[in-house]
Amino acid sequence: MQFLKASDEGFETTFRRVVRDRRESDPGIGRDVSAILNEVRERGDDALVEYTMRFDDHALTDDRDWRISPETCSAAYDALDAGPRDALQLAADRIRAYHEDQLPRDRDWTDDIGMRLGARWRPVDAAGLYVPGGRAAYPSSLLMNAIPAKVAGVKRLVVTTPTRKGEANPLVLAAAHLCGIEEIWQIGGAQAIGALAYGTNRIAKVDVVTGPGNAWVAEAKRQLYGVVGIDMVAGPSEILVIADKDNDPEWIAADLLSQAEHDPTSQSILITDSLPFARQVEDHVDLQLMQLATGKTARASWEQHGMIVIVDQIEDSIPIANRLAAEHVELAVKDPQALFDLLDHAGSVFLGQHTPEAVGDYVAGPNHVLPTGRRARFASGLSVLDFMKRTSFIDASAGAMAAIGPAAVALAEAEGLPAHALSVKLRLK
Amino acid sequence: MQFLKASDEGFETTFRRVVRDRRESDPGIGRDVSAILNEVRERGDDALVEYTMRFDDHALTDDRDWRISPETCSAAYDALDAGPRDALQLAADRIRAYHEDQLPRDRDWTDDIGMRLGARWRPVDAAGLYVPGGRAAYPSSLLMNAIPAKVAGVKRLVVTTPTRKGEANPLVLAAAHLCGIEEIWQIGGAQAIGALAYGTNRIAKVDVVTGPGNAWVAEAKRQLYGVVGIDMVAGPSEILVIADKDNDPEWIAADLLSQAEHDPTSQSILITDSLPFARQVEDHVDLQLMQLATGKTARASWEQHGMIVIVDQIEDSIPIANRLAAEHVELAVKDPQALFDLLDHAGSVFLGQHTPEAVGDYVAGPNHVLPTGRRARFASGLSVLDFMKRTSFIDASAGAMAAIGPAAVALAEAEGLPAHALSVKLRLK
Numbered sequence: 001m002q003f004l005k006a007s008d009e010g011f012e013t014t015f016r017r018v019v020r021d022r023r024e025s026d027p028g029i030g031r032d033v034s035a036i037l038n039e040v041r042e043r044g045d046d047a048l049v050e051y052t053m054r055f056d057d058h059a060l061t062d063d064r065d066w067r068i069s070p071e072t073c074s075a076a077y078d079a080l081d082a083g084p085r086d087a088l089q090l091a092a093d094r095i096r097a098y099h100e101d102q103l104p105r106d107r108d109w110t111d112d113i114g115m116r117l118g119a120r121w122r123p124v125d126a127a128g129l130y131v132p133g134g135r136a137a138y139p140s141s142l143l144m145n146a147i148p149a150k151v152a153g154v155k156r157l158v159v160t161t162p163t164r165k166g167e168a169n170p171l172v173l174a175a176a177h178l179c180g181i182e183e184i185w186q187i188g189g190a191q192a193i194g195a196l197a198y199g200t201n202r203i204a205k206v207d208v209v210t211g212p213g214n215a216w217v218a219e220a221k222r223q224l225y226g227v228v229g230i231d232m233v234a235g236p237s238e239i240l241v242i243a244d245k246d247n248d249p250e251w252i253a254a255d256l257l258s259q260a261e262h263d264p265t266s267q268s269i270l271i272t273d274s275l276p277f278a279r280q281v282e283d284h285v286d287l288q289l290m291q292l293a294t295g296k297t298a299r300a301s302w303e304q305h306g307m308i309v310i311v312d313q314i315e316d317s318i319p320i321a322n323r324l325a326a327e328h329v330e331l332a333v334k335d336p337q338a339l340f341d342l343l344d345h346a347g348s349v350f351l352g353q354h355t356p357e358a359v360g361d362y363v364a365g366p367n368h369v370l371p372t373g374r375r376a377r378f379a380s381g382l383s384v385l386d387f388m389k390r391t392s393f394i395d396a397s398a399g400a401m402a403a404i405g406p407a408a409v410a411l412a413e414a415e416g417l418p419a420h421a422l423s424v425k426l427r428l429k
Numbered sequence: 430m431q432f433l434k435a436s437d438e439g440f441e442t443t444f445r446r447v448v449r450d451r452r453e454s455d456p457g458i459g460r461d462v463s464a465i466l467n468e469v470r471e472r473g474d475d476a477l478v479e480y481t482m483r484f485d486d487h488a489l490t491d492d493r494d495w496r497i498s499p500e501t502c503s504a505a506y507d508a509l510d511a512g513p514r515d516a517l518q519l520a521a522d523r524i525r526a527y528h529e530d531q532l533p534r535d536r537d538w539t540d541d542i543g544m545r546l547g548a549r550w551r552p553v554d555a556a557g558l559y560v561p562g563g564r565a566a567y568p569s570s571l572l573m574n575a576i577p578a579k580v581a582g583v584k585r586l587v588v589t590t591p592t593r594k595g596e597a598n599p600l601v602l603a604a605a606h607l608c609g610i611e612e613i614w615q616i617g618g619a620q621a622i623g624a625l626a627y628g629t630n631r632i633a634k635v636d637v638v639t640g641p642g643n644a645w646v647a648e649a650k651r652q653l654y655g656v657v658g659i660d661m662v663a664g665p666s667e668i669l670v671i672a673d674k675d676n677d678p679e680w681i682a683a684d685l686l687s688q689a690e691h692d693p694t695s696q697s698i699l700i701t702d703s704l705p706f707a708r709q710v711e712d713h714v715d716l717q718l719m720q721l722a723t724g725k726t727a728r729a730s731w732e733q734h735g736m737i738v739i740v741d742q743i744e745d746s747i748p749i750a751n752r753l754a755a756e757h758v759e760l761a762v763k764d765p766q767a768l769f770d771l772l773d774h775a776g777s778v779f780l781g782q783h784t785p786e787a788v789g790d791y792v793a794g795p796n797h798v799l800p801t802g803r804r805a806r807f808a809s810g811l812s813v814l815d816f817m818k819r820t821s822f823i824d825a826s827a828g829a830m831a832a833i834g835p836a837a838v839a840l841a842e843a844e845g846l847p848a849h850a851l852s853v854k855l856r857l858k
Contacts, residue, residue, distance in 0.1 A: 084843045087836035094833070098546060101536060116780070117527060117794055122773050124807045138844050171843055207807040225654055226662030229807035233655030254852035261848045292847050340822065344551050351545070351824035354856055358849040359825060362837040365546055366821035378553045378636040378658035380819040390809035392795035393769065395780035396788060404523070407516035408791040414513045414600055415567050418721050419690040420787040423683035427783055 001282075001306035006316060015309075019323050022373040023236045023265045023305060024215070033190045033219040040194030045202050051191040056133070056162045058186060066202060068168055068176075068184040076173035084171065091363045092143055092178050098365030099151045102384045113403040116395035121388045123153035124229070126204070128196035129181075130211030131172055133162035133188055138212075139175035140361060144368050144382065145211050145231075146179035152387035157181050158206055160196060162188020189213075190220035197224040208387060212369065231382050235373035236265035239357055240326035240346075242317045243281075244333045245274035247353055253284030255330060256306070257298045258358050264300035269307045269324065271317040278308050318342045325376040328357045347376045401427050430711075430735035435745060444738075448752050451802040452665045452694045452734060453644070462619045462648040469623030474631050480620040485562070485591045487615060495631060497597055497605075497613040505602035513600065520792045521572055521607050527794030528580045531813045542832040545824035550817045552582035553658070555633070557625035558610075559640030560601055562591035562617055567641075568604035569790060573797050573811065574640050574660075575608035581816035586610050587635055589625060591617020618642075619649035626653040637816060641798065660811050664802035665694035668786055669755035669775075671746045672710075673762045674703035676782055682713030684759060685735070686727045687787050693729035698736045698753065700746040707737050747771045754805040757786045776805045830856050 002018070004011055039047040049060045060066050077085070108118035129145045131137065142159070149157055159176060161168065163186040176184060185203060187195060193213075199205030209221060210231035221230045239259035243252050256268040272278050285302060289295045311317050314333055321329060325345035333339060336351035343349065347370030350357050361368045369382035405424045412420035431447070433440055468476040478489045489495050506514070537547035558574045560566065571588070578586055588605060590597065592615040605613060614632060616624060622642075628634030638650060639660035650659045668688035672681050685697035701707050714731060718724045740746050743762055750758060754774035762768060765780035772778065776799030779786050790797045798811035834853045841849035 083839045087839040087843075090833065090836045091840065097540075102548075107530060111526075111794075115793060119531075119795070125773070140840055140844065222655055226651055226804070229804075248855070251852065251855050254848055254855055257848035258846070258852045261846055288848065288851065292851075294845070294847055298848060336824070343820075344554070345818075346820050349820055349822040351822060354827050354830050355823050355825040356852040356856060358841060358846075358852045359830065359834065359837050360821075360823050361849060362840045363833045364544060364823045364825070365540075366548070366823060370821075371818075375655070375658075376818065376820070378818055381821055383819070385814075389774075389800075389805065389807055390812070391772075391775050391778055391805070392789075392799075392810055393778040393780060394784050394789050394793045394795060395765070396784040396793070398783050401783050401788065404519065404792045405788065407519045408788050410512045410516040411520065411569055411791045412787060414516075415569065416723070417687070417690055417787075418723055419683055419686035419717065419727060420790060422717065422721075423680065423687045423785040423787045426677070426680050426683055427785060 001302055001308065003308050005310045006320065007312060015320070018307060019374065023267065024373065029215050029219050033216055033223060036190040037194040037220060037223060040191050040200070041198045044200035048187055048191055048195055048200065051189065052187055055189055056164050058163055058166045060186070065166065066185060068173065068186060070177070070182045073173040073177035073181070073184070076170040077177040079170065080174050085174070087363070088139060088143070088175060088178055091140065092147060094363055094365040095143055095147045096151060099148045099367070099384050103151065104385065104388065113400045114397045115400035117393070119390050119392045121390050123388050124207040125154070126156035126158065126206040127154045127387055128158045128160060128206040128209045130192060130209065130213050130217055131159055131161040132213050132217070133164060133169070137161070137169040137172050139171040140368065141212055142172055142175040143179065146181060148367065148382060148384045149387045150179065152384040154387050156206070157183065158196065158203070159184040160187050160192035162186070162192070190216045193217060193220035193224060197228045210369070210382060210386060229386070231369060231386050232371055232375065232379055236267065237262050237372060238267040238269070238326050239328040239330065240269045240271065240321055240324055241330040242271045242314065242321065242333060242339065243277070243330070244272065244314050245277040246334065247277070247332050249277060249280035250284045251353065251356070252281050252332060253288055255356050256281070256285060257288055257292065257302070258356070259328070260298040260301035260306065261292065261294035264297055264304065266301040267305040268302060269309065269326070271309045271311060271320060273311050273314045275310055278310060282308065315339070315342070321346070325374045327370045327372045327376065330355070330357055345376045347371045347381055430731055430737065432737050434739045435749065436741060444749070447736060448803065452696065453802065458644050458648050462645055462652060465619040466623040466649060466652060469620050469629070470627045473629035477616055477620055477624055477629065480618065481616055484618055485593050487592055487595045489615070494595065495615060497602065497615060499606070499611045502602040502606035502610070502613070505599040506606040508599065509603050514603070516792070517568060517572070517604060517607055520569065521576060523792055523794040524572055524576045525580060528577045528796070528813050532580065533814065533817065533819070542829045543826045544829035546822070548819050548821045550819050552584070552817050553636040555585035555587065555635040556583045556816055557587045557589060557635040557638045559621060559638065559642050559646055560588055560590040561642050561646070562593060562598070566590070566598040566601050568600040569797065570641055571601055571604040572608065575610060577796065577811060577813045578816045579608060581813040583816050585635070586612065587625065587632070588613040589616050589621035591615070591621070619645045622646060622649035622653060626657045639798070639811060639815060658815070660798060660815050661800055661804065661808055665696065666691050666801060667696040667698070667755050668757040668759065669698045669700065669750055669753055670759040671700045671743065671750065671762060671768065672706070672759070673701065673743050674706040675763065676706070676761050678706060678709035679713045680782065680785070681710050681761060682717055684785050685710070685714060686717055686721065686731070687785070688757070689727040689730035689735065690721065690723035693726055693733065695730045696734040697731060698738065698755070700738045700740060700749060702740050702743045704739055707739060711737065744768070750775070754803045756799045756801045756805065759784070759786060774805045776800045776810055
């Protein structure tokens with residue numbers, strides 16, 4: 001963990017290093033992923049069989065080795081205890097309500113020269129959702145990806161997920177049932193992303209691929225961007241907590257560790273205007289690390305990437321926060337709205353002491369798929385817009401063409417494009 | 430040019446080949462671009478000097494070799510004839526009006542459990558606009574990229590453009606003046622995209638890079654996606670004209686050639702329900718090709734990639750159009766709205782006989798930067814949203830946490846994330 005004072009002379013140098021370090025994977029992954037994608041494109045299902053045996057120790061022999069049936073998902077849902085089942089249902093309802101509000105409006109108007117103009121949104125035909133296996137198999141991520149796609153109106157939703165020795169995570173299957181997903185393939189890694197993008201004999205290709213994954217999955221999405229739409233280039237998760245001294249240090253410590261426990265490459269940063277408060281938080285982090293079942297991971301993250309920055313006044317946190325452009329920003333201060341107004345770059349913001357980031361991970365409603373690695377400078381969290389596209393349209397009357405056609409002719413001729421000019425001139429006769 | 434009947438036996442095979450052929454560049458470009466980007470990242474301005482000498486025969490020696498001053502742009506604008514000057518102004522005004530309508534609304538509400546939720550849009554800090562040199566140096570493209578960025582509220586707009594032997598296109602400079610652009614660098618190619626994304630000593634890095642370019646520029650943008658935001662992966666342009674027999678074949682021929690004249694890799698496709706009409710269009714294409722100053726390029730495009738498809742009824746064009754997902758679609762039919770309602774995938778649609786695509790290229794208002802290569806399946810044209818990002822937010826009261834916090838705890842525990850659970854539980858005491 002790095003402990004910095006913003007007023008120290010060396011701060012800028014150290015902080016710049018932190019901002020530049022995306023904690024991301026080595027470039028060697030690019031070559032491996034490229035080779036896997038080529039194999040899937042060339043050899044289709046045969047490549048999937050080989051990679052799934054090699055990486056997941058799972059033989060894709062019969063149909064039921066390839067796909068998980070809706071009946072299996074339904075049974076997984078029914079087998080849940082009431083606690084998690086009702087929680088999943090509450091989360092799904094609230095996520096749906098929040099995302100329904102994102103549906104874009106179509107526009108269609110006629111301007112003063114009689115030209116009809118507008119834009120129309122439609123869903124993509126098919127979306128593929130990647131669901132990681134192992135430690136990071138989160139039913140909440142399935143909800144966060146599938147529900148915006150459903151709300152957008154996507155007809156075909158395809159889930160791919162690695163199943164080690166064929167074993168799927170029952171909570172994930174239950175969430176799939178809750179989202180009405182009927183097509184689930186037991187394939188993971190870069191090979192799954194390749195199958196979704198290129199299509200194989202068994203798996204019809206999709207238009208958009210979303211969902212979290214390890215570095216191979218993220219790199220496969222990056223390489224296939226343009227062949228399909230993707231949600232974003234995702235990296236390790238991060239949280240920035242801005243807290244004044246009038247907070248419970250135990251709460252803030254838990255908030256920092258809720259990111260750190262995801263992965264050793266996660267990053268948790270506290271900015272505060274109080275050195276004694278910072279020390280109290282540090283102590284609580286150490287206490288909690290000893291008790292958490294995820295302590296080993298969280299400790300690795302906190303030790304390697306954790307940071308506490310002391311500022312003179314809490315407002316001084318904002319320029320730092322804007323440079324970090326963090327995925328999650330908590331504003332645990334007296335007047336969070338005042339700081340929020342000044343904050344330009346953040347994936348999602350949690351205002352006030354009673355809003356821990358974890359409530360946003362599950363049940364608040366906004367999406368938990370958010371830009372990482374400083375990408376909140378230019379990128380947004382997952383939304384229904386990622387599963388839709390906009391078609392602009394123009395409908396010119398003869399009168400409208402008479403009004404602005406000559407200007408189009410002038411520009412076409414100035415640009416040296418005579419067929420452009422001709423296509424307009426013919427209509428002006 | 431391929432002449433197909435949709436009812437012929439071989440149609441599906443031939444058409445599938447057309448859909449799959451993106452007319453895009455060879456993979457060798459990827460390696461070249463990767464090498465150039467590495468050089469720019471490692472060696473900054475020195476690499477720019479070398480590449481600009483090599484590719485543009487232009488020595489970046491003094492400051493004035495690097496940058497074009499606002500005064501030079503202003504002079505270029507003043508030197509324009511009234512015709513193109515007024516046309517540029519009209520185009521800018523109409524593009525601005527159309528894009529102002531795209532500004533997204535912020536949302537901020539409190540739900541029935543007392544949880545405040547919402548989303549806020551802000552512009553990116555800096556955007557880089559690539560403007561090609563040579564044949565494709567289009568002032569209209571500068572307007573189409575710069576105006577949405579300005580409307581979005583982007584504070585710093587940076588243009589890069591290659592200037593062969595230092596000569597810039599005066600129309601482009603005039604358009605830059607009209608858009609109020611003050612920072613123009615005389616650098617082109619993949620090296621310009623690298624400079625914008627990574628930054629150099631002279632050129633501060635930007636957050637988003639947009640703008641058309643050749644295959645090297647497009648590949649550089651693709652490789653840097655994630656380091657910066659980009660507008661899209663762009664390929665050769667295309668038009669699909671759906672026309673019944675009650676059209677003037679001369680008009681439709683000009684519309685087809687207005688795409689073909691861009692580049693030999695452009696594609697123009699006509700779908701019609703009348704064989705005699707198709708033959709008339711073909712004849713007019715041949716006539717116009719003999720007269721056009723761009724005839725050589727247009728002929729190469731038409732011969733290699735042009736296509737006419739005869740369908741039994743005009744409605745049969747729609748499934749074909751949806752598979753093509755073309756950048757531009759003209760609906761020159763009696764009831765264009767009826768076909769438009771059925772069309773799912775298109776970049777921009779031009780309704781009725783009096784709406785040639787070229788009017789949309791210049792002065793109608795919608796953006797002419799549109800998804801190519803079947804990407805309208807999942808992508809949209811350039812808009813103000815490409816220069817903005819959305820931050821979601823949550824502000825929970827103690828009461829709201831009491832209402833839904835337990836569900837968050839249940840899910841966190843089910844996912845094996847105890848620090849997530851703890852951060853919520855502490856607030857429920």
